[in-house]
Amino acid sequence: MPSRLRLRAPEALTDRPDFALVGILRIPEGATSPWVAIGRRVVLAFGLLFLAATIVYLDRDGYRDSQEDGLSYLDALYYATVSLSTTGYGDITPLTPSARLINILVITPLRIFFLILLVGTTLAVLTERSRQAFKIQRWRRSVRNHTVVIGYGTKGRTAVDAMLGDGVSPSDIVVVDTDAGMLEAASGLGLVTVHGSATKSDVLRLAGAQHASSIVVAANRDDTAVLVTLTAREISPKAKIVVAIREAENTHLVRQSGADSVVVSSETAGRLLGIATTTPSVVEMIEDLLTPEEGFAIAERDVEPQEIGGSPRHLGDIVLGVVRGGQLVRVGEEEVDALEDGDKLLYVRRVKG
Template sequence: MPGPLRRRLRSDDLTGKPDHALVGVVRIPEMQQSPVRAISRRVLFALGALFAAVFIVYLDRDGYRDVQDNELSFLDCLYYATVSLSTTGYGDITPFAPEARLINVLVITPLRVMFLIVLVGTTLEVLTERSRQALKIQRWRSKVRNHTVVVGYGTKGKTAVNAMIGDGTKPSEIVVVDSNQTVLDSAASNGLVTVRGDATRSDVLRLAGAQHASAIVIATNRDDTAVLATLTARELAPRAKIVASIREAENTHLIRQSGANSVVVSSETAGRLLGLATSTPAVVEVIEDLLTPDAGYAIAERDVEHDELGASPQHLVDIVLGVVRSGRLHRVDDSEVDAIESGDRLLYVRKGPA
């Protein structure tokens, strides 16, 4: 790789920075909670602390006195607890018995602190967000393995993620890399880990754990970016399966030379479907059904079962489209796969979820 290009990929290396410096670059999804529920919980906590203080003061009301030396009523206890927990403290009701003062120190004061923490919980949550994210990033980076990295979360990337999730992949096992914060926010809202940055830089892909990924999907909007991102990904992950999408068929050989295992030409694929739709729209409908895993039928791949060894793939219960042997796909009518062998994988049509 030319010197200036390599320097471009390695300048401002992010992987050597501490985890707290990566907050805003790497984002780990959080459990979503409605604002009404969050506020309601805090109000209930505050009311619980308040009435706990009222109950304690009321039980020990003989140890308190007001400015007129009157016995405390329940309303007086509620009033004292309210002004005490809010730290207003008018001083018109005070504990004078040693027991009351001890309880005030050991119980009322902690309740006061808890009450204030609940009231300013939103501020504290904002202040501690960076620390919590840094800790989550540290834990995630130490554990992430055999996941899928998706470069680009535009129309193609989002559709690819939806297809993987519909096929059974957990959102937590997918990492999205993009430089657009808006689309990353959309990905994070769907439970995906996101990394903000240029995927042609090796340090950005390292943050996404590309070196430990089992698959990398390149779904950028430009072919030159896709080639460079594929080249960088292959250098980091020699054994990962890289699937890349390009717009123009003439760039297929470039991206394969860069290290892509599979290449999808988006413009030609869409063009073929458009052409088919003019004369045989039902064919397009079937193809769309096969490409949608969460309804109808879907194309899938599976291991050969023991009782299928030696059988012809054309005579199985499942509709077999091809046989993968030694990493190579054979059509079902290929004479080389007349009999199924151990280690083969079947490309077949399966019924999707109801």
């Protein structure tokens, strides 16, 4: 009988142990300058050396020098150096029981600490990997309601800057990209990063897309954006997916793939360029509204109880639209002339510099 060939499915990223994910999933932490770390180790090493030398010098009568002229502090420092480095020439030796006891209880532990400092770099690397593995495990268990940004090019970086400027915590943003340099820049801002292609469901699951509240797709190609959107929608049916594309003709494809909002970058830039030729101040105001750090900004808030039943045009805020049942209705439409409980107001707010 012919034998059957059994194919083994490749191991999913999410099935790998956390230690194996170090380098793929990166949890940021406070960075320390390498020169500062080296300086601390050098100071600690010299501190141990002088501590050992002082202990030997205080008990100098219990040691014998090959020259038999007594131990000076320089001799004690020399003994401490050759002892802690395990060289041990033997020209200075402990003779009395107290000196030998001090060597057992003090000099030997100091020697161990000194050797640890000498191989500190290797230990630091191993410790870093273990610490990252532990942080990855803890992060994967607790991450919820965050934002996944796919692609950290110009559009992705700008989206992240806007979110950070609007008060979103860096720990609530996860960046997915295939470029290690881009991810290094994102990690420098305190963002969690995942190295891999977002067209693969395993990579998106590793970024916690199944628990995300929103997903921003800022791919360089429209076809990639469509595929990523399809994959993201399958993994996270309830997340809000916002996609940036280059060509308006691909808008329906992206929406059919599951996008909630679509931004056509080329047309938006083209409109601003056209407006700038005749009314540049309008473009300046639009940029002001889109920059949350200063000037004016477009924001959203819930309708307050005392505002229910009133018209959005009579409020103190400059209201642009009303979000009702998940749908945006512009001010001026009859259906939103009277505000209802549960409505959200899209308004212009003043940002304090």
